Amino acid sequence: MVDADGARMRWSREDQRNALMRPIALLLLLNMLMPMALAQDPANTPSxxxxxxxxxxxxxxxxxxxxxxxxxxxxxxxxxxxxxxxxxxxxxxxxxxxxxxxxxxxxxxxxxxxxxxxxxxxxxxxxxxxxxxxxxxxxxxxxxxxxxxxxxxxxxxxxxxxxxxxxxxxxxxxxxxxxxxxxxxxxxxxxxxxxxxxxxxxxxxxxxxxxxxxxxIGEPLKQFKKPEHGSDRILEPERFKGKVLLVDFWASWCKPCMAQMPELVQLHEKYHEHGLEILGISLDSDATRMEAALEKVGAKWPQFYDGRKWDNTLAKLFEVSRIPMVLLVDGDGTIVQVDPPAASLERLVRSMLDTDEESVEIINPKDA
Known part of the structure; x- marks a missing residue:
């Protein structure tokens, strides 16, 4: 390597590396530009x-x-x-x-x-x-x-x-x-x-x-007395008196049930301290699978489970023919809504609770 006057100069290691990298960089640039050029060429666009x-x-x-x-x-x-x-x-x-x-x-x-x-x-x-x-x-x-x-x-x-x-x-x-x-x-x-x-x-x-x-709708919640899954407590309407109660008939194998679970979890987290209770009625036949599904979504409300799927005793009591099915029950124990879509639950629950609008963040159902 020589300078402008013909004097010999040292070819440094960095000069060698740069000389090798230039053609590689040029090839990489061409590889990036060629597909873009081809895409812009109508002749190369598939019919x-x-x-x-x-x-x-x-x-x-x-x-x-x-x-x-x-x-x-x-x-x-x-x-x-x-x-x-x-x-x-x-x-x-x-x-x-x-x-x-x-x-x-x-x-x-x-x-x-x-x-x-x-x-x-x-x-x-x-x-x-x-x-x-x-x-x-x-x-x-x-x-x-x-x-x-x-x-x-x-x-x-x-x-x-x-x-x-x-x-x-x-x-x-x-x-x-x-x-x-x-x-x-x-x-x-x-x-x-x-x-x-x-x-x-x-x-x-x-x-x-x-x-x-x-x-x-307008009828009192039917009476029942059942053991809470994983607890020695009893599930009965009287236990939820004075609360807004959401009864959710569901199963871990039901895709629509699991799709709405995150919204129920969000509702429970936001409104539980304002008086919302949720009672799950599981139509599962495998308790381990049910428990894993609840743990995965973070559902922390009482459950009734008897392993009988569609013959679940509470599902039979309420003549459940499809799931998910939701009942909304007011503080007096009266059913006020049956099977509303998940996106409506925020609005309906809020209307049933005596809450200060400033105290609870509102979920827009269109964003849910």
């Missing part, structure tokens, strides 16, 4: 059909007639969003919007599922293929504690396919709005005019169970 097939394969989408199904994951939602953004003119836009909605639904993110279903229905107005989406839209509003939006949605599609089935969800919306008599009348009328075909009788049975649940 929307190819991208759609790749997306369906990645999400493991199943199809039954015109319905698409997948489980729903965060990565999957991001992949769907990327497809929607990259191929705005694709003939598969509607299907992608539907996948986005059903994915959010399956992840129990109902506050996000509602606008996703709205977007799908706006893009795909063919009502013959969208009746399930209309129903899921109403249910998403219900499950994110937006009962008035559910009412508006059901009325908007009152002449569309499956409108009769959505009337039962209209009753649920009026329950959340405090219109118990109206909810009862809707379900009773639906039963009186129900289809008597084999398929109709199945829905009729569900409607009758819904009416039975509504008829619990």
């Amino acid at each position: 929307d059909q190819t991208a759609w097939e790749q997306l369906k394969s990645r999400l493991d989408v199943r199809q039954r007639q015109h319905l698409l199904m997948w489980t729903g994951t965060e990565d999957g939602i991001e992949a769907i969003d990327a497809f929607i953004d990259r191929y705005p003119e694709s003939e598969h836009q509607g299907e992608a919007l539907y996948l986005r909605a059903i994915g959010l639904w399956n992840m129990y993110r109902y506050a996000e599922a509602a606008p996703a279903y709205e977007a799908y229905l706006e893009a795909c107005p063919d009502q013959r293929l969208s009746s399930l989406a209309m129903t899921r839209l109403a249910q998403s509003y219900l499950r994110s504690d937006q009962p008035m939006e559910a009412v508006v949605t059901i009325e908007r599609y009152e002449d569309a396919p499956a409108a009769k089935q959505r009337e039962l969800h209209l009753a649920d919306a009026h329950l959340l709005l405090g219109n118990v008599d109206k909810a009862r009348a809707i379900v009773q009328t639906w039963i009186d005019l129900a289809d008597q075909s084999p398929r109709g009788r199945q829905v009729l049975r569900a409607a009758q169970q819904q009416l039975d649940r509504i008829n619990l």
Whole structure:
């Protein structure tokens, strides 16, 4: 190595290292820039059909007639969003919007599922293929504690396919709005005019169970005396007198039950000192599994467990036909709500407790 005057200079170890690193750095830079250049080149962008097939394969989408199904994951939602953004003119836009909605639904993110279903229905107005989406839209509003939006949605599609089935969800919306008599009348009328075909009788049975649940409202909590799991204490209504009591029928094998458990834990932590009690009725058959599930979510309220699953004695007493099922009981022991969605519990519990609004932080159900 020589200087400008031709004089010999020492080639230091650092000079040698720098000379070797420059071409390596250049290669690394080229490797970073080439994919970006290729992505920006339309000739290297896969066709929307190819991208759609790749997306369906990645999400493991199943199809039954015109319905698409997948489980729903965060990565999957991001992949769907990327497809929607990259191929705005694709003939598969509607299907992608539907996948986005059903994915959010399956992840129990109902506050996000509602606008996703709205977007799908706006893009795909063919009502013959969208009746399930209309129903899921109403249910998403219900499950994110937006009962008035559910009412508006059901009325908007009152002449569309499956409108009769959505009337039962209209009753649920009026329950959340405090219109118990109206909810009862809707379900009773639906039963009186129900289809008597084999398929109709199945829905009729569900409607009758819904009416039975509504008829619990205003009634005193049924009497029972059972041992508390893992304790020598007795569970009975008198023990919770003067408190707001949330009775939760659940099981560790029930995914929706476990999905709402963190919200129950948060409610208990915030409102227990203000007078909220929770009583768990477990339909598990394995006590170890039940205890592990409770420990995992941090649930620290009394439990009744007898290992009999659907034949659980308290589940039979209250004629439980599905879980999760929640009863809200006031301080006098009167049932005031049956089976409200998890997102509504904050608002309902708060309305039943005599608490200073400044003393308790409010959870926004849309953020839950």
